Amino acid sequence: MDASTRRGMTVVGPAAQRAAAWIAGCMRSFLPPGHIDALKLADRLEHRQLRQGQIIFTQGTHPDGVWMVRSGELELVAGRGQDRVVVGTLQPCGIAGDVPLLLGKPAVCTVRARTDVQSSFLSAAGFLATLDASPALTRAWLTALAHRHLRAQEAQVRTLHGSAESRAAWLLLREARDSAVTCSQGTLAAMLGMRRQTMNRVIKDFERQGLLRVGYCRLELLAVDRLRQRAQDRA
Amino acid sequence: MDASTRRGMTVVGPAAQRAAAWIAGCMRSFLPPGHIDALKLADRLEHRQLRQGQIIFTQGTHPDGVWMVRSGELELVAGRGQDRVVVGTLQPCGIAGDVPLLLGKPAVCTVRARTDVQSSFLSAAGFLATLDASPALTRAWLTALAHRHLRAQEAQVRTLHGSAESRAAWLLLREARDSAVTCSQGTLAAMLGMRRQTMNRVIKDFERQGLLRVGYCRLELLAVDRLRQRAQDRA
């Protein structure tokens, strides 16, 4: 924890300023540009590094704060073993833990670091205090949550119907960063409620058709346009 | 439209007061009790009656306001024909249209009145102005949206896995009002991404086992506890 974050609200250290700049970047579409309130939030943040595989909170428990992803990826998991379902992933600027805190209910998902993750942590008290202190941030948070909700609804529409091929193509396009998807085929399957074997069959078909290249825990998308077409067939 | 809603913010008519009481009831878990801001919102509301089957906005268009359900049921639909998917339903206190307005994006679902519906309508401008004017209401709205988001995530977890039986049992429990589900079997099937025939098979099985009674566009749940058990088998 940076000493400058201890000095209170009036004096703001360089770490907090960097954090504020990052937050403003994250919420650039949700906050009036250059709004000073980002600093109020940045001041309460605490940097946290997560190792790959680390679990930050578990299904059925109350998170003790909010995590905001700065780099790396988190995944939201429900169930275990054969019934493991990956409800979603959080890439940079993603937020975890706020919904259970707002509702005072235990989390419905376990949140796990898929890669090493740099994150900003905001304690439960700090989170609620920030919302009370800054209407502009509350409004921005509302918009950010609306964004996540829309994404979840889209996912539901896509996972309810369509062949394994079309759903897989859609998922790959959604999960890609720089035309590459970096997670195991088993995890991809768990995002669509299908089995590893089925996902592997689809992926190898795609590879044979030159749509992508397969590596270890890595898929490189070679023909995004043709994949997009596959995603729309029999939607 | 009530004349009293035209008199401005200072004088509040009885209709607005009734609306405020209703809103306070809806958001009782989200707003500090007795908070005066409910009146600010109630003052902008306009009563709207919807006939069964009426569509209030369509997938791909921009809603011109926010609808809040006072009685009856709305359904959120995506796709058409064979690919029709029912993403969710809104029962009393449900809200439609706010997410697209907040994001400035077109709606991903068509919203349709499943029954005759009494609703309160809030224009787009009124909605945004209300959020700007009342931090407490913004905060309440954030919590209400968190609630919907949690519900959507639960739905996704349940629809990704499990047999037709367990998913159907879960859905019936969720959609029931007073131990009865009032919609067609086709619509129930569309909520789970399955076919009418499959849903019918499951329902008739349930009926043979005494779990429910089948009517025209109506299912009466007779053994909620045993249904709940069915919902957990092979989750």
Next chain:
DNA sequence: AAGGCATGGTCAGGGAGGTGACACATTGGA
């Protein structure tokens, strides 16, 4: 270098659910 563990690749068999079809019931409006 070696071992353990996670992941990738593949196959045969079986079953759950989709497909298309048809008859009948119910509802609500002309």
Next chain:
DNA sequence: TCCAATGTGTCACCTCCCTGACCATGCCTT
């Protein structure tokens, strides 16, 4: 009162995906 639209009930067929199994490969730790 009749008719069209919508919903219910059921069937035979067939496809797609799950199941369980097995081995190969890549990665990390010791």
